[in-house]
Amino acid sequence: MLYKVALLFDYIKYLLLAKTRHGTHSPFVYAFADRVLYQKYENPVFYDIELIRQKMLQSPTKVNMLDLGAVEKKTYQSTVQKIAASAAKNSKYAKLLHRICAAYSPEYCIELGTNLGISAMYQASGLQNGHLYTLEGNPKLLEIANYNFEKTGLQEKITSIEGNFDQSLPLLLSQLPRVDYAFIDGNHRKDATLHYVDLIWQKCHNHSILILDDIRWSGEMEEAWHILEKDSRFHVSIDLFMVGILFVRKEQEKENFILRF
Ligand SMILES: C[S@@+](CC[C@H](N)C(=O)[O-])C[C@H]1O[C@@H](n2cnc3c(N)ncnc32)[C@H](O)[C@@H]1O
Numbered sequence: 001m002l003y004k005v006a007l008l009f010d011y012i013k014y015l016l017l018a019k020t021r022h023g024t025h026s027p028f029v030y031a032f033a034d035r036v037l038y039q040k041y042e043n044p045v046f047y048d049i050e051l052i053r054q055k056m057l058q059s060p061t062k063v064n065m066l067d068l069g070a071v072e073k074k075t076y077q078s079t080v081q082k083i084a085a086s087a088a089k090n091s092k093y094a095k096l097l098h099r100i101c102a103a104y105s106p107e108y109c110i111e112l113g114t115n116l117g118i119s120a121m122y123q124a125s126g127l128q129n130g131h132l133y134t135l136e137g138n139p140k141l142l143e144i145a146n147y148n149f150e151k152t153g154l155q156e157k158i159t160s161i162e163g164n165f166d167q168s169l170p171l172l173l174s175q176l177p178r179v180d181y182a183f184i185d186g187n188h189r190k191d192a193t194l195h196y197v198d199l200i201w202q203k204c205h206n207h208s209i210l211i212l213d214d215i216r217w218s219g220e221m222e223e224a225w226h227i228l229e230k231d232s233r234f235h236v237s238i239d240l241f242m243v244g245i246l247f248v249r250k251e252q253e254k255e256n257f258i259l260r261f
Pocket residue numbers: 068069070087088089090112113114115116117118119120135136137138141163164165166185186187188
């Protein structure tokens with residue numbers, strides 16, 4: 001309850017501070033806002049993915065939830081419809097992820113938290129030459145996600161990897177030459193989030209992009225974000241209230257941008 005009140009104050013503060021493309025003096029951030037954040041183009045694949053989301057939202061299939069991160073505190077049963085309603089990124093943010101992938105053409109891309117595959121399909125469909133490695137600890141969710149990837153024909157662009165991030169992420173990183181793009185959307189705890197960023201950082205370069213979801217999902221996630229926006233490894237950070245984006249860009253003065261979305 002207390003966190004919800006604090007969140008409301010945070011949101012009011014965000015609305016007061018958030019700028020549009022015209023309030024930013026950085027050409028890079030202006031271009032990001034103009035060509036990516038506020039672009040509203042549609043792609044036929046969005047329709048296919050949203051049809052899959054609708055199916056998921058109606059599916060009574062039961063899923064055993066495992067103790068993997070901050071949400072799944074104990075094992076229990078849920079249904080695909082409940083999971084689709086609560087865990088999958090909504091279309092506004094999922095389309096933004098697609099546009100980021102389309103605009104910056106990353107090749108080696110990672111997603112932590114496949115769930116039913118909704119955000120993975122949005123990201124993979126934006127990639128030109130890139131490949132998305134998506135990690136998930138729940139085998140039943142991954143089975144459904146893999147089926148969805150086949151349905152949209154995106155399976156060629158996606159490799160799904162089962163296992164706890166603690167083991168699967170270091171193993172994947174040891175096999176990739178670099179990470180151009182990472183979307184962190186699982187195990188929303190402060191220490192775990194900072195640890196995953198540190199691991200991914202080892203394969204980052206000046207043009208890598210790291211995206212953190214749910215930066216105001218809890219006090220812990222907000223703390224993690226505030227640590228990362230001050231982190232000298234990332235010269236550009238963009239706060240969209242629910243999502244935080246980190247760019248390395250050493251050539252740029254370090255600055256945090258709060259943008260209206
Ligand atoms: C919020 S959901 C991801 C939603 C998905 N990115 C989307 O928008 O469609 C987070 C997922 O991360 C998985 N997860 C959480 N902690 C994990 C961990 N430590 N290892 C592996 N998977 C984990 C959960 O099982 C869950 O499916």
